[in-house]
Amino acid sequence: MNRIDQKFQELRYQGASAFMPYLCAGDPTPELTSKLLLTLEAAGADLIELGVPFSDPIADGPTIQRASERALAHGISLQQILEIVRSLREQTEIPIALMGYYNPIFRMGEAAFCKAAQAAGVDGVIVPDLPPEQAQPLLEIAPKYNLATIFLVAPTSPPERMQLIASVSTGFIYCVSVTGVTGARAMLSDEIAPMITELRKHTDKPISVGFGVSTPEQAKQVSDIADGVVVGSAIIDVIEENMNDETKLLTAVKQFASDLAAGVKT
Numbered sequence: 325m326n327r328i329d330q331k332f333q334e335l336r337y338q339g340a341s342a343f344m345p346y347l348c349a350g351d352p353t354p355e356l357t358s359k360l361l362l363t364l365e366a367a368g369a370d371l372i373e374l375g376v377p378f379s380d381p382i383a384d385g386p387t388i389q390r391a392s393e394r395a396l397a398h399g400i401s402l403q404q405i406l407e408i409v410r411s412l413r414e415q416t417e418i419p420i421a422l423m424g425y426y427n428p429i430f431r432m433g434e435a436a437f438c439k440a441a442q443a444a445g446v447d448g449v450i451v452p453d454l455p456p457e458q459a460q461p462l463l464e465i466a467p468k469y470n471l472a473t474i475f476l477v478a479p480t481s482p483p484e485r486m487q488l489i490a491s492v493s494t495g496f497i498y499c500v501s502v503t504g505v506t507g508a509r510a511m512l513s514d515e516i517a518p519m520i521t522e523l524r525k526h527t528d529k530p531i532s533v534g535f536g537v538s539t540p541e542q543a544k545q546v547s548d549i550a551d552g553v554v555v556g557s558a559i560i561d562v563i564e565e566n567m568n569d570e571t572k573l574l575t576a577v578k579q580f581a582s583d584l585a586a587g588v589k590t
Contacts, residue, residue, distance in 0.1 A: 326470045327419035327447045328495040331370055332530040332551060341547035342370040343588040344532055345581055346423065346556030348388060349374050349405045350395030352567035357408055358415075359570075360563070360577060365418045367578045368585025373450065373554060374409070376402055376424025382453060387557040390564065402428045402437075406444040413445035421448035421474060421495065434461045438469040448472030448495045456492045463492055476500050477523055479515040490527035496552060497523065499533045520549050540587030547588045555584055 335342055345364045349357050361372055377392035377400055384392070409420055422441065429437045429451065441449065449471055454462070456475055466473045472495025477486055479500070490497060501516050520531055533546045534554025546553045562580045566573040
């Protein structure tokens with residue numbers, strides 16, 4: 325049982341859902357990534373999704389695309405991100421899942437990546453452009469290094485595909501709330517509840533919802549039916565608005581994240 329499993333077990337015992345903010349590693353600078361992550365933990369985060377910037381982020385909307393561009397302009401790399409996690413493990417035991425595209429993992433090699441990720445203190449990996457049918461190398465190697473493999477279910481996923489994704493996912497299952505890319509939205513999709521209801525017929529694993537959650541009110545709505553609530557673009561928006569003043573940035577992120585956490589925990 326790794327940190328992700330432990331956290332969801334703890335929250336289930338409490339009857340609570342997980343607040344799961346997303347950060348793009350290296351944005352606005354590599355040096356601020358650790359401070360932002362610890363700020364989110366202090367604000368009530370239960371698990372962190374740490375984004376691995378990529379030059380062609382096909383699942384991401386404009387907000388996270390810009391964050392990736394800023395991070396890549398600083399020369400951030402997968403190896404640097406693992407070093408950031410390694411350093412953070414001296415200060416926190418919060419579960420950390422890397423969310424990134426398959427190319428950097430493939431270039432490093434699945435075995436080398438999983439070994440390095442475990443050594444750094446990573447708990448899981450989410451690869452949006454890696455379908456389970458093509459994930460066998462990762463699925464074979466990741467368990468040897470106690471890494472959760474987290475796959476995505478979409479509103480368009482038929483029941484048989486939900487069953488497949490549920491069977492290979494560990495840690496939790498990531499429900500994409502809308503058909504499309506990441507980004508804050510004014511209203512939640514009415515497809516979320518039916519999707520979770522169907523998915524629960526195939527698994528008792530934790531289910532987290534992301535893509536579009538942007539307010540405490542939306543976070544509460546999702547936490548009523550899901551085990552975890554992922555917020556990404558809305559947090560990146562706050563970072564983008566305040567990135568020229570570190571003190572203001574950390575204060576604004578902590579306040580916004582605290583409000584989101586309160587929504588999830590209400």
